[in-house]
Amino acid sequence: MKNSKKIVTSTLVLFATIIGLVLFLNKEDETAQETEQTASSNEHPLIEGQPTLGEVEAPVSIVEFGDYKCPSCKQWGELIFPKLVEDYVNTGKAKFSYINVLFHGEESVLAALASESVYKQDPENFWAFHKAVFTAQPATQEHDNPWISVDKLKDIAEATAPNVDLAQLESDLNIEGTHIAEEVSKDKELVHKYKVPFTPTIIIDGVMLKDPFDYEKITSLIERGPKADK
Numbered sequence: 001m002k003n004s005k006k007i008v009t010s011t012l013v014l015f016a017t018i019i020g021l022v023l024f025l026n027k028e029d030e031t032a033q034e035t036e037q038t039a040s041s042n043e044h045p046l047i048e049g050q051p052t053l054g055e056v057e058a059p060v061s062i063v064e065f066g067d068y069k070c071p072s073c074k075q076w077g078e079l080i081f082p083k084l085v086e087d088y089v090n091t092g093k094a095k096f097s098y099i100n101v102l103f104h105g106e107e108s109v110l111a112a113l114a115s116e117s118v119y120k121q122d123p124e125n126f127w128a129f130h131k132a133v134f135t136a137q138p139a140t141q142e143h144d145n146p147w148i149s150v151d152k153l154k155d156i157a158e159a160t161a162p163n164v165d166l167a168q169l170e171s172d173l174n175i176e177g178t179h180i181a182e183e184v185s186k187d188k189e190l191v192h193k194y195k196v197p198f199t200p201t202i203i204i205d206g207v208m209l210k211d212p213f214d215y216e217k218i219t220s221l222i223e224r225g226p227k228a229d230k
């Protein structure tokens with residue numbers, strides 16, 4: 001009698017263990033599926049409200065997550081960007097959007113705020129301002145030294161974007177509560193959402209490049225056409 005009670009108890013324990021194990025494995029499975037979905041969802045960042053170069057109707061969308069204080073972004077802007085614009089943006093095959101990343105502290109924030117203000121006030125000349133900020137970035141070995149300031153950004157805006165009201169620009173650089181600051185926060189949320197690992201991070205129709213300087217890969221991703229045709 002004692003023995004059969006023991007058997008019943010052990011069987012119950014065994015069942016409970018099996019059920020527990022099955023539930024645990026299912027949960028593991030769910031987690032694995034979720035991770036895979038996130039990694040392969042190929043969702044492209046929403047570019048609404050972001051400065052975008054090229055035809056609105058261009059079939060391929062390229063996004064740069066960049067930081068004005070980042071030396072590699074300056075390099076990318078000099079080596080890759082002009083080719084990309086000539087080969088694909090000017091030919092109507094792709095459009096290009098820029099989203100701010102704030103990896104280098106206060107100066108990144110200042111430049112990002114300035115870019116949003118210039119884009120709001122003088123969208124036509126945004127890209128001239130954008131290029132001039134990177135041009136103003138000192139040689140790589142000195143980039144850690146401060147070089148982005150309110151006066152510097154005002155000078156660059158004055159030289160490149162004549163429709164910008166410089167007093168307005170200066171007040172937009174005050175981060176507290178302006179809608180310009182909201183635009184920068186929106187970019188920050190996208191950086192978080194897409195887990196931007198470094199700058200520049202380039203995403204072409206939802207595909208994040210491992211090496212943003214790999215022009216062959218950029219070409220092949222653009223040439224394969226819009227996502228719907230894949």
Ligand code: CA
Pocket residue numbers: 049050051098099100116183184187
């Ligand atoms: Ca933005």
